[in-house]
Amino acid sequence: MSVLRLGFVHIRVTDLEEARNHYTNTMGMKVVHEEPGKLHLKCWDEWDHHSLVLEEGGVGLVKLGYKCKSEDDLVEYEKAAQQFGVRTGRVSKGENLTVGDGVAITLPSDQRIELFTDIEYGGTETGALNPDPWPRDQRGIAARWIDHALIPAEDPATVERFFTEVLGFHAAERAITNPSNPELLGSWLSCGESPHDFAVVKGPNAKLHHFAFFLEDWNAILRAGDIMSMDDVSIDYGPTRHGITRGTTIYFFDPSGNRNEVFAGLGYRTGPDFPTISWTEDQIARGIFYIQRELNDTFMSVFT
Structure with missing residues (x-):
């Protein structure tokens, strides 16, 4: 079994436009999808479709998504979590934009994490063919x-x-x-x-x-x-x-x-x-x- 990395962070914000300004102009992220009350963003050196979800209405954590290696891993993690004694559930493809089926887990400390294997690739801003080391049109801090x-x-x-x-x-x-x-x-x-x-x-x-x-x-x-x-x-x-x-x-x-x-x-x-x-x-x-x-x-x- 293998958890690869933190895949996405989903948080609530009180004012979506103020948050948009902070995460795009100051942090240098790019909005890759928007809908009423919600933005999906990514950094310039990330391959996945998005890494941050901003949802208007409050403050704090909605969930953390962790990317795993295989579907078999998800089954094994779900069983192990149930044996540990925490709550689990299934997440269907599309519940998270561009993300495939997954497993939801409520941690012993009550935060929610979701494990998944598939997410659409959006590509980095420098690409995969003869890439430059960084994009010329970096914004703000230009977080990687x-x-x-x-x-x-x-x-x-x-x-x-x-x-x-x-x-x-x-x-x-x-x-x-x-x-x-x-x-x-x-x-x-x-x-x-x-x-x-x-x-x-x-x-x-x-x-x-x-x-x-x-x-x-x-x-x-x-x-x-x-x-x-x-x-x-x-x-x-x-x-x-x-x-x-x-x-x-x-x-x-x-x-x-x-x-x-x-x-x-x-x-x-x-x-x-x-x-x-x-x-x-x-x-x-x-x-x-x-x-x-x-x-x-x-x-x-x-x-x-």
Whole structure:
């Protein structure tokens, strides 16, 4: 069985036109389909039809979609999820625009994820034949792809166990109380070689902490910060470096209050044989914001 990657993020926004401006002009995404009350968008270096769905009417997470390798995987994941004790259901082709049949799962922390194998390809803006390294008509930050998402959970250990035992993810890094009493405070989980494709931290169920856009390097992070200032984007924290994952980052909010991140630098390659790195509670501020070594008021209190 194989989960390939985060396929799409579906969120609610309070004002669709404000959200359109943020995700297209500031983040540099392209609208690939629109209908009353809903937009589908993608980044310039993504192959699938879309990676972000914006739905007008509120704020916060609707669901996360994860792309899997085969139909057989979906059957096995569904059985394993049912044995774990979470709610599952079937998603028919077309319920998600351009996406094939899938399996819906309600996580132990009450967020919804959907597993699928088929989605229409839209192609990147540079194409597959003698491509240029980047498009000349880049917009705004020009995010390359949506990279990962982080959710809160009242019991992050059970969510970690679900992702490792049911979906085959590997915990690359963990935040614990202390080695002698290792209560789990957070887990950064990978389904491939990236430091994390999904993460969970202690917090309220059924919420979203953030989803992240991948940029090329530290220079791109600094440029993104400049554009956010030009566009009067609300910054949560950064630019800075993570200790956990070693990535460079800025956290910020879309006009509705959904937290975004721009993230650069893979930090290291991981895999099933990668020893899990642990951070203790007394060092968690350095783990999250390595340079400043302190957490701001909003980072662990604002969820949507």
